[in-house]
Amino acid sequence: MLKVITVDEMMKVGSTIPLRVTCSDSHQYILKGINNYVETGKALFNEVVGSRFAALIQLDTPQINIGNLSDEVINDSIDLKKYGFKPGPCFLSRYMEGTSLKVSPVTAKYISNIEIVPKLIVFDAVLMNSDRNGNSGNWFNLKQERKLIAIDHSNIFRLAQIWDKNSLQQDEKIPPEIIDEIKGKDYQTLIDEYKKRKYRKYEHKRQHQHPFSTVGRTIKHLSGIEIENCFADIPPEWSVSKEDQEAAKKFLEFQINHIDDIIHELEQLFKV
Ligand SMILES: Nc1ncnc2c1ncn2[C@@H]1O[C@H](COP(=O)(O)OP(=O)(O)O)[C@@H](O)[C@H]1O
Ligand SMILES: [Mg+2]
Structure with missing residues (x-):
């Protein structure tokens, strides 16, 4: 160690x-x-x-x-x-x-890897990350490449440090719940920039306008063992009960099993 x-x-x-x-x-x-x-x-x-x-x-x-x-x-x-x-x-x-990124139409123009946007949105929606929109500290831009990367996953499962078995069970919904934060201004600004760059390129081919198809496919191909490994070897000193750990795994599996429905909801954000 x-x-x-x-x-x-x-x-x-x-x-x-x-x-x-x-x-x-x-x-x-x-x-x-x-x-x-x-x-x-x-x-x-x-x-x-x-x-x-x-x-x-x-x-x-x-x-x-x-x-x-x-x-x-x-x-x-x-x-x-x-x-x-x-x-x-x-x-x-x-x-x-790198540095924190205050998302705006101007700063969004300088992101070199705008293709990260749909994947980041799916990630935050699946895990219910409630702490990125409006928090420049959690949009991180690598200094040299100007690449946007994901940091700070401490506020996933919607309730940060206070989620438990019951809150997660309540969040397993059909149709899936997309937390309000993901409909926020920062995400919308990045979606607008993504559309500007990507849709223009494929203007003549409407079928390319499926921003989530690659990440959707990746998620559907994940194996049970791969998901299980996300929860392996958590130190007992962190005092997360086995029951809560099991509930977190079930929640992630639920979200993955309903990835088509989640993506369907997220596509609406790209139609604004
Ligand atoms: N891997 C990293 N490399 C460089 N800076 C980082 C990294 N992780 C976090 N930071 C910096 O530290 C700050 C706080 O980290 P963060 O994970 O957001 O903590 P908190 O959960 O307390 O908000 C971030 O805004 C970022 O500036
Ligand atoms: Mg943070």
């Missing part, structure tokens, strides 16, 4: 007190751990599950690890002590150089 060696910087943004650290592989990571603001470990569970699902559908997101934060490192840092960080397993997201 990777070990956290030094604390380099408190990020001073975000609600989970993320920090930049260097680990035993000499790489830098953004760390999220259990502290006075992240008491249950569900935010860390959400991050791991979200990152693994993103990798399955080839959505650009930083590489992740589960590492160990030791008592020694905590005691060496005034900040970590102040925020009540607990020793033990923590979530690590490989540090990438």
Whole structure:
């Protein structure tokens, strides 16, 4: 298991007190751990599950690890002590150089990988990520390539750190529920830019205007084992009960089984 060696910087943004650290592989990571603001470990569970699902559908997101934060490192840092960080397993997201993106018609023009938009929307809709619209911190733009990537999966399952078996069961709906956030302004601005670039290119061929067909196919081809692996080896120290973990897996399976219906709803956003 990777070990956290030094604390380099408190990020001073975000609600989970993320920090930049260097680990035993000499790489830098953004760390999220259990502290006075992240008491249950569900935010860390959400991050791991979200990152693994993103990798399955080839959505650009930083590489992740589960590492160990030791008592020694905590005691060496005034900040970590102040925020009540607990020793033990923590979530690590490989540090990438980039900046938060305030989404607007102007900034959207400079995104080099606009084709990410439908996939990102499906990802947020399937996992019910309620914390991207209106939060520039969770739209992340890589510095050199100007690529938009997905970060911060701590607020999936609609309720961030307070979802449970019951809330997830209630969210398993037919027709599927698309959370309001996904109908928000940031997404619509990116959809408009996507349509400008892609639809113009295929103007003569209306059949190309199915933005979700590739990601839909990918999701339908996922195997049961691949889904299961998104939930494997969650540290017991994060205190997410087996019952809740099972419910989260069932919820994701439900969403995947109804992917055609979800996509049908999402297509309406492209028709505005
Ligand atoms: N892998 C990463 N590489 C570089 N910066 C990151 C990475 N992950 C997060 N950040 C930066 O840290 C900030 C806070 O991280 P985030 O995951 O959004 O935490 P929170 O859950 O507290 O909102 C982000 O807005 C971003 O600027
Ligand atoms: Mg955030």
